[in-house]
Amino acid sequence: MSRIIFWLALVFLVIFAIRSKIREAQKRHQQQFRQSQQPPAPTPAPGYKARAATQAANDAEVMLQCAHCGVFYPASETVQANGRDYCSAAHAALPSA
Numbered sequence: 001m002s003r004i005i006f007w008l009a010l011v012f013l014v015i016f017a018i019r020s021k022i023r024e025a026q027k028r029h030q031q032q033f034r035q036s037q038q039p040p041a042p043t044p045a046p047g048y049k050a051r052a053a054t055q056a057a058n059d060a061e062v063m064l065q066c067a068h069c070g071v072f073y074p075a076s077e078t079v080q081a082n083g084r085d086y087c088s089a090a091h092a093a094l095p096s097a
Contacts, residue, residue, distance in 0.1 A: 061074045062075040064078055066086050066087035066088075066091055067085060068091040068094060069087065071087050073087045079091070080092075
């Protein structure tokens with residue numbers, strides 16, 4: 001009796017494994033079919049990245065280093081004193097070392 005149960009269980013497991021492989025293959029086939037039916041993604045115009053990089057370089061601001069603390073800041077925010085560049089009026093007012 002135990003042999004019959006063993007063989008039935010074995011047959012059931014084999015059938016289950018085969019069915020799961022078939023379902024997996026069908027899903028994979030359907031996904032490939034759907035992907036082949038979708039139109040390709042639009043590509044950017046040639047030179048788009050080069051133009052974007054050039055635009056970013058043109059928009060970039062020069063950075064200066066404070067003579068007192070060494071912090072870098074945009075050149076539009078500079079405070080000049082005694083021929084040196086400072087990040088703030090407070091640093092420009094301090095005695096130089």
